[in-house]
Amino acid sequence: MxxxxxxxxxxxxxxxxxxxxxxxxxxxxxxxxxxxxxxxxxxxxxxxxxxxxxxxxxxxxxxxxxxxxxxxxxxxxxxxxxxxxxxxxxxxxxxxxxxxxxxxxxxxxxxxxxxGPVPLTTAERARSRYLLTCFMDDLLDTPTAERYDQLAVADHTLREASHLLTAHHGAWTGIGKWLPRRLLGADTARGTALLEGHRIVAEQGDPGPLAAAAEEVLGLVGGPLREGYVQK
CATH class of the missing domain: 3.30.460.10 (Beta Polymerase, domain 2)
Structure with missing residues (x-):
């Protein structure tokens, strides 16, 4: 070529x-x-x-x-x-x-x-924690029978968790097929858990592994963020 x-x-x-x-x-x-x-x-x-x-x-x-x-x-x-x-x-x-x-x-x-990329600001990190927490909660709360809703939320969960995890490692992120490549390059173990969790949602309708992987990412940056979050 x-x-x-x-x-x-x-x-x-x-x-x-x-x-x-x-x-x-x-x-x-x-x-x-x-x-x-x-x-x-x-x-x-x-x-x-x-x-x-x-x-x-x-x-x-x-x-x-x-x-x-x-x-x-x-x-x-x-x-x-x-x-x-x-x-x-x-x-x-x-x-x-x-x-x-x-x-x-x-x-x-x-x-x-x-x-590497510019580090997230304190406000950007807080917003990402909040968004990932919301997506994770929605993923666990969405009935498996609502497949379209479940898959849409799973996609958002994967993207936000990837954004937060790569930022935590000071690594570059990506979109499309470059998202899993950058994710695995930044953190092989946690990246694999996220991608496998996403695959399981798509193939089996089970949100548990992806939610657990997302919660582990949140644990690296202060944990889930719900009440008390303020966006200025």
Whole structure:
């Protein structure tokens, strides 16, 4: 897939100062339907943006940043805690680097990746504890016969518990298929308990294991939060 990616960059961005292939393609986990995740470094007089295109029949998601904007982009990702761009630059496969700009940015990305996301504030942590407590309580209170309700609450429980657990470890989080990958990378034992609990809800309708795993996460950050919570 590197050849496909190089052809795309050459055709659309002839002045590119660097390009990196990330995602499943860079990890050797691509499927026939996988898209190309490409970070492209552009000259200062270009425009930072995000595009989705189709190239040779395959979708490609393009993360386009000028050399002047990439520092701010990395800092925004630390605040958002997912670090998609940071991971692509730090861990992806370099495709071209005509003047050495990409080498500098990749070194910077590795530094940002190692530093981790911005820690949760006291207010953010309290809100996450409160939300996870609510989802956990709703999960246990929802009748198994109400499958749509149960599955929806289970999804929210998993996401909030993952957000809180990765934040507790100072680790990056993710969405979609990257949520379990980041979760297991941050805490293999507790992450597995959450994911297995979610699977059991989906397959068996039993909320107990997921609720127990969520409560264990809450125990790391002060326990469940119900009465007394104030949002300012």
């Amino acid at each position: 590197t050849d496909e990616a190089l052809l795309l960059v050459a055709a659309r961005f002839p002045r590119a100062l660097g390009a990196v292939l990330g995602g499943s393609a860079a990890q050797g986990r691509a499927t026939p339907l996988s898209d190309l995740d490409l970070a492209v470094l552009l000259p200062r007089d270009d425009t930072t943006r995000r595009e989705v295109v189709r190239h040779q029949g395959r979708l490609a998601e393009l993360f386009l940043h000028t050399v002047a904007d990439v520092d701010d982009a990395f800092e925004r990702e630390r605040v958002h805690r997912r670090g998609t761009l940071v991971h692509i630059y730090a861990q992806g496969l370099p495709l071209l680097d005509p003047h050495g700009d990409l080498t500098r940015v990749r070194t910077q990305a590795r530094t940002v990746l190692a530093a």
